[in-house]
Amino acid sequence: MKYFDYAATCPLDREAADIFIQASTKYYGNSQSLHEAGSASANLLESCRQEFARLLGVEKAGIYFTSGGSEANFLGIMALLSAKRKNGNHIITGAAEHSSVYNLMKKLGGEGWEITFLPLNSSGKIELASFIEAVRPETVLVSIQHGNPEVGTIQPIINVAEYCRSEEILIHTDCVQTFGKIPVAPLAGWVDALSISGHKFYGPKGTGMAYVNPKLAWKPYIDGTVHEKGFRPGTVNVPGIAAMTAAAQKAHSLMDIETKRVNKLREALIESLSDVRESIEIFGAEGDEQLTGIMGMAIKGLEGQYVLLECNRQGFAISTGTACHTGMLSPAKTMTAMGIEGKQAKEFFRISFGRETQQEDAVNLGKILAAITSQVSVV
Structure with missing residues (x-):
């Protein structure tokens, strides 16, 4: 065949697969555990966090590992809503967002948030003028994907983010299709949150990463969560993250x-x-x-x-x-x-x-x- x-998924890179096996057998301790095996896993995890911060040109404190792009989208958006800069209940998003974002927006709409879904032009692009026209005084969040997964159009995220910054609006972007294929670092410093998924750049499935601006005082989605500084519950998949990090390094080099x-x-x-x-x-x-x-x-x-x-x-x-x-x-x-x-x-x-x-x-x-x-x- x-x-x-x-664009749906990639085979696991063999070098990343080798690292997954090595990490699974050598760094098997829970990264939250206080014993030596836990500390070894925690040190590896922090090295991976530092590497993603380097690749994106952002602060290490804003990197959180997830189970994939969908969870990174969901938790990233919810983190921003918990840290919004002004009062309001209006969100702007694209009409062709990934299901993880689109369905969340539909759910939020049923909970009292007002959602504007922006259409695409004939090239699959959101018009900047249409976006600006959709902004209201009560707009608190924008979530627009960086690269469309069906036709491949790249959205003008930096231009949107510049306008958001001037209006005290937080912005999230889904970089699942673009990370490892085009430079994402230039926009990472402009947005408040972004998401990536390991299996889109030859890393293992079930791995992902969210960046959330560490200057924002976001709240855990589930109270009492301790993993990833409260960002998500569940034992951290250290071997998978190590393999994803190796895949990310290779994707960037190529x-x-x-x-x-x-x-x-x-x-x-x-x-x-x-x-x-x-x-x-x-x-x-x-x-x-x-x-x-x-x-x-x-x-x-x-x-x-x-x-x-x-x-x-x-x-x-x-x-x-x-x-x-x-x-x-x-x-x-x-x-x-x-x-x-x-x-x-x-x-x-x-x-x-x-x-x-x-x-x-x-x-x-x-x-x-x-x-x-x-x-x-x-x-």
Whole structure:
């Protein structure tokens, strides 16, 4: 099977896997325990915390390890709400946020918070003018993802954060799709909280990290929590965090090389579609506003699920959107947020590249998509 679903999850890096095994057998003590085995685990944990602080260019005191991106999103947002700078009950978010954020916003809406869901333009981007127009005197929090997981558009987080700072509004950003692929450090100093997930950059599943500005006086979501300075309950997964840290270091060291390589894969796939290009739509932005590794697409007249099954039958794994959304009858949230409705929205499918993707694989997938497209007579 040729894998083209790296935006959903990545295989565990072998070096990170080795570190996981070593840490599991050597640093097995509970990091909260006072004995020597506990202290060894605690020291390793703090080394990992320091490394993530270095990679992000933030203070070590603001780094908290979680069970993944979803928990990091949830706890990061709740921490900011507990530390809001002014009175108010209005939150602004995107209409195509990851389910962990979108569903939390729906829940908060049912608890008395007023939520504004911002739409996306035709490139999958939130317009800065639309954001500013949505801000009210009672706006206390903004949560907008850095990179869209379905079409790959990169949002202008620094510009949004600059405005938030001037209005005493706290801002959280979901960096799950961008960390390890493009530099995140430039925006980390501007936001009040951000989230990442280990398995998106070849770390182990069940690992993640949240950054919360240590200058904020946030409160634990669950009173009495002692792990991660009260940020989350439960024994800390030190081996998993060590492996995630190794994966993060490797992803950062390969970032420039991989970006150039993946861009060539993207160009090769598009080139192989040249004969049927008029029947295929590629969503997203251009240049620095686009993650090269994600291609949101549609073949006019065919449901994305049919395209997925045909590709799967021929040994190529693609998707019809984020894995947290797959299986639902509704179309991908990004399509709805872009104003694409009904049958057209269900034509969407996603291709995402990774380290093991070869040029030949990208070309062959393009040929399969071209063959599928040729079966449809476009009116």
